[in-house]
Amino acid sequence: MRLDETQGDTVLKLLKTPRLRRTMAAAAATLTIAGGATLTTAGTANATSSEQCGPVQGPWYGWSLQPCVDEVAPGVYYSRVHMTGGDTDVRIYTGVYDKCNGVTYGIPGDSPANDIFPGSAWFYSYQSNISCSQGVWGIARVADDGVGAPWAWSQPIYG
Known part of the structure; x- marks a missing residue:
């Protein structure tokens, strides 16, 4: 479909509204996550209703x-981790820790899909439905040849 100049200007004005950009980014993130754990390049827009990140940790x-x-909807959470650097190929694990029961949800299984190569990337967990007033955290760790590093933690979201 081709737009004339007037239609193109209208579309550009719509895309400049923060609400529409957030809605589009959230829809794209939801579609990505609904398909499972996904790796995207750094700089991907991720609009959510609530977000807490931790400091850069490691290396x-x-x-x-x-x-x-x-938190993409009330009680629906996923974790994501921004990774930079790396001098070796590693396997990444990330999930949502529920303080109410001490369980971490959404960690993708141990597979080559979790392999990360030196550079910069975002990695996502599966979505999880959690009801916990004591807080949920995004956690992540890398492992090399089965030897895992300590868990890195985000700041919590209290639900």
Whole structure:
């Protein structure tokens, strides 16, 4: 479909509204996450209703991690981790820790899909439905040849 100049100007004005950009980014993130754990390049827009990130932590195996927890709808959470650096290939694990029962949800299984190579990337967990007033955190860790680094933690979201 081709737009004439007037239609193109209208579309550009709509895209400049923060609400529409957030809605589009949230929809894209939801579609990505609904399909499972996904790796995207750094700089991907991630609009959510609530988000808490931790400080940059590490490095472990040359990788620095910054985990975040996002609430995309009431009680629906996922974790994401921004990874930079790396001097070796590693396997990444990320999930949402529920303080009410001490369980971490959404960690993708142990598979080559979790392999990360030196550079910069975002990695996402599966979505989880959690009801916990004591807080949920995004957590992440890297492992090399089965030896895991300590968990990196986001700041909590209290639900």
